[in-house]
Amino acid sequence: MLEDFRVGSLANVCYIPDYITAKEEQRLAERLCCCKTPWTEVSGRRLKNYGGRVHDKSCALLQAPLPGWLEPLLQRLSRDTQVFGPGQQPNHVLLNAYKPGQGIMPHQDGPLYHPGVCILSMGSPTVMHFTRKCPQGGLCEGRELSVALMPRSLLIFSGEAYEQCLHGIDAAPVHPLHGVCNRAFLDRDAGQELMPEGERFSLTVRRVLKVRSLLR
Template sequence: MASIQDLGATCLDRFVVSEAPPSVYYIPEFITKQEEQFLINQVYAVPKPKWTQLSHRRLQNWGGIPHPKGMVLEKLPQWLDTYSHKIASLGALNEKIPNHVLVNEYTSGQGIMPHEDGPLFYPVISTISLGGHTLLDFYHHPTTQCDENSVDEAAKVATPEDRLFGSLLLEPRSLLISKDEMYTKYLHGIADRTHDTLTGKVLNVDACPQRAIGDVLERKLRISLTIRHVPKVLKIKLNLGRR
């Protein structure tokens, strides 16, 4: 597998998930085990007030709070800024450098409802997975899936299960980049379960070493680093924790 130093905009196509709509890139072993442990240590070394507890998971927000009027930019800590620049070097963000990172902690059985990231972000999402795996599920919007169908037909695909388009297996130390149609056209989410069965709906099994259709994987504690770019920022910059 190529190292990060060997990757670039011209190399990214080697990692395209051809079974998915444009454009999805999946890079297994994007970081080393040593880097993974370093990042995990950094996540848990932050002060407790940095964590936000939600009903089904907890998270850390870095870079500022995205807002339609603009984000008050906060400098990313070095341990996140390093990987922000590494992802930018791949060329997927058209020379933009990510300035926002959401750290999500998922214990076994925890997930997130189908959603879209929306217009506050540049339409590219990159995710580094730490610790454990997950299946990231993609869903049709009811209106886009049924734009040629009747209202009665639309009602038949009202549940997420009916609207499931496909899934991506995100293994520890991998990088996922989603853009274009996969960012704008589909919802994405993670089901609340403790085990995942790899079926034909998993679009990138071939890109995952030692995995095959039919495998049953037990979920463990997983940390995701969702690294994005917020285009609209305010001129005021905060450098929290420094004088």
């Protein structure tokens, strides 16, 4: 399935437009916002964890039950992408809420996770940038790849893009579309820039390799 959606020069980066319908997006957003899981604020952004919290000292997921209404989506992602490992399903979901103008610093998800991730975007659009890490540390000059993330789209990356690059979103009121690698998947009238209106919600879906169950 993914071969038709590969984008850019980095290996194993795929972009699927309209992975969910507008009705599914609305229903999912309502569930996410009304869920009793508490919001946490980090650098001005709001976020929620589903499936437990990743504990840095134990290098493990302190596992908690995933909401039943999330399970169909997670099973579908596992089946469609196989990015969590052969026959494996994700066990952790992070919900980020971005107000217009907010972004996230270039970062790497790290070795606690299987090296593959799905990001489902809802609400306002944005542009994500991948920047290669230099062998001697820090970031290499210039961005390796930029991907426009439109509402209801799914971004999948693994391998080289996951292990050798950082990914982030500029904190800016406008996001230029010049040079994005998935321009062919955007509407012809997309214009030259994206101007977020309202909040953007993203679901980052991953599999933590080490799990400590708290279910009992």
